Amino acid sequence: MDWDDLRIFLAVARAESLSGAGRRLAMDASTIGRRIARLEQAIGAVLFAKTPQGYALTAEGERLIAPAEATEQAAAAASEATRSEAGLTGQLRIGAPDGCANYLLPQIARDLCAAHPGLEVQILALPRVVNLTKREADMAVAVSAPDTGRLVAQRLTDYRLHLAAHQDYLDRHPPIRDIADLKGHGLIGYIPDMIFDRELDYLSETGTQTAAITSNSVSVQMQAIRAGAGLGIVHDFAIPFAPGVRRVLEDKISLKRSFWLIRHADDRASRRLTLLAELVAQAVRAEVSRLQAEVSAAPHRLA
Template sequence: MDWDDLRIFLAVAREESLSRAGRRLGMDASTVGRRVARLETALGRVLFAKTPQGYAVTPEGAALVPHAEAAEVAAQAAAEALTQGGLTGQLRIGAPDGCANYLMPQLAARLMDEHPGLEIQIVALPRVFNLSRREADMAIAVSRPQTGRAAIQKVADYRLHLAGHADYLDRHPPILGPADLRGHRMIGYIPEMIFDRELDYLSETGADHAALSSNSVSVQMQAIRAGAGLGIVHDFAIPFAPGVRRVLSDRIALTRSFWLLRPADDRRSARLNRLAEAVALGLRREVARLESLVDAQG
């Protein structure tokens, strides 16, 4: 049994689809299917059952998964040893879109400068990632999971404030206290699309609904930049939005946390442990850097 066949088997088991596995592996779906069939023939076992939803792992396939994952860890360790300690290979990180847009690009740039053999994929989705299906090697979350077997690490606290664009603020009466917010257009999340309770910011302003809403924090920020109204924004995003400034920063201030999640079994991988530490440290530093720029502006 060769490692390449096990690598393809793992991709199908995680993606539950030949086409998705093929995209992840950089090969066409028909080739993936042939390789899976070859492995099944070699083992004399049926590893997948084809269903209307995709390819489901059979009990025999499930028994093979931990052995394939152990081979994966060994292959990654061997590759790392040959690069004299440098981190190599692909790293897929899932993150909510605020983190993905305003923090991850700088972090990825620094990591790739430090480790030229590293390839980074950033998956920005406004929902919780399914690590058991290997949608990502690790994911950033905005609340600590209460269930599941993920390895959990707190990364950093971050701040949010009510903000508006100077053009919008100049066209409206001064906002000296929370009572002055009445009559202003508020911008926030679509209520039924809030995938984590920690994202329910609007109540902090005393508003009961948003005049303009989106499931994307980046869209919300662009609406604020366009002068559409006021909204709660991440302080670390403000340096990317010229003209946006905090409102009632001494009265309306929120603190949230980022958490780094990984499949529990990945703690056996020295490579992934090093990557997790690098990601956590990089995010912590980037949040602090960007928030300090906002503090300097007052």
């Protein structure tokens, strides 16, 4: 059995479509369809059932997943054995919620690529949990550790969030000295039914009212705050990127969360990915610390 056929099989199984697999492999969907048909003919079994939702694995396809992934790991190990020790090269895809993806990972990717010129870093920003089982990414930063799947989690660092508003908004409204003063103010937060992790349910934890403007994106929430639309819970590490945004009631509303680095359990055998995971972990810790220190050191109004 040809490893390249198995590689295509895994891509279709993970993407659940020929077009999705084609994008991952930079191949034409019709070519992928022919290769899958060839593989099915070679082993004498139907591997996928076409449904309205896409390509679903049959029972025979499910049984092929484990040996195909074992072959994939062996091929990766062989590639690593022949790769130069001079530096880390190739593609690295990191998945993350958009707060981390927007305000931390760009600087981290810049420094990784500068230190390792042959490295290509892809940042996958998603308003949901990254699916490592389907190999959407090589590793993911998450706000909580997974409790299902063949995944391993490494705690990276704690970070802080505070209620914040733009100075223009604060200047146009009465002073906010206590939580009770928030009554009547416009709040900005997540769309309630699109909160994909309980750790993101910020407003309910603060006891404040329902938000008037909501989005599933942290960046959109921050842009609304910058536009003077109201107050919202923001990451301290994002504030340096938003001139004019100030923390409010920081002695009364202060949230602590943690970042975790998630990897597929099988990838621990990869020396390359292990080294890259260590570099990403160190960089996330350092960048969160640097940006939070910058916010704490800067003068700001409590409102």
